[in-house]
Every structure is written in C-alpha cells, then in structure tokens.
Amino acid sequence: MAPEETSFINQPGRSQGLPGGTIIGSAALIGAGMLLEPELLGGALIGAGVVYGLPLIGLILRPLATTAVQLGYSTVASVGDLLTGARDQVQGIVGNARAGYERSRGSSITLGQ
Numbered sequence: 001m002a003p004e005e006t007s008f009i010n011q012p013g014r015s016q017g018l019p020g021g022t023i024i025g026s027a028a029l030i031g032a033g034m035l036l037e038p039e040l041l042g043g044a045l046i047g048a049g050v051v052y053g054l055p056l057i058g059l060i061l062r063p064l065a066t067t068a069v070q071l072g073y074s075t076v077a078s079v080g081d082l083l084t085g086a087r088d089q090v091q092g093i094v095g096n097a098r099a100g101y102e103r104s105r106g107s108s109i110t111l112g113q
Contacts, residue, residue: 023052 030044 026051 026048030041030048033044034041
C-alpha cells in the first residue's frame, strides 16, 4: 500500500486510543451550530456525550465483564467437579449394592438346590 493511501488511523500524530484531538474539533462544530440553532444545544451535547462517553464506559466495563465471566467459568468448573465426585460416590454405592445382591442371590440359589 502506498503511503498516500494509508488510513487516517495510521497517520503520524493521530491517537490510537481516546479521541483527544477530535474533541476540540467537535466542540468547535457544536459551538458553530449553536450560533445558528441555539435550541439544539441539548441534543448536540447528548450526542457528543454518547460519542465520547461510550468508549470511556467501555474501558471501564470491559474489565468488569471479563471478571464476571471468569467468576462464572470458575463456578461452572467447580460445580462440574462436585457433580463428578457425587457421580463417583453414587456409582460406588450402586456397585456395592449390586455385589451384595449378587452374593445374597447366589447363596440362596445354592441353598435351594
């Protein structure tokens, strides 16, 4: 790709993180718009808050969501281990009961003959 075809994101001097440089430009455009239509100030401020606030909220909520998913995963893994242990215990009880039944059935058959 030729240097003149690069995206504005890859241009030197542009921030890769928060939109710090574009806030001033947006404020200037909102101010110019307020000179023409002052009753739209509320909507313009809400729009600017959404545009610049959502990335900030995302930076805060992403670690919280990651932690919540990790806790959920560890809970599911713990419950799985618990169920595996319970299954093993039940299989042991059933095995002992079957062995006892087979012993008692085998001894009654030999006594009845």
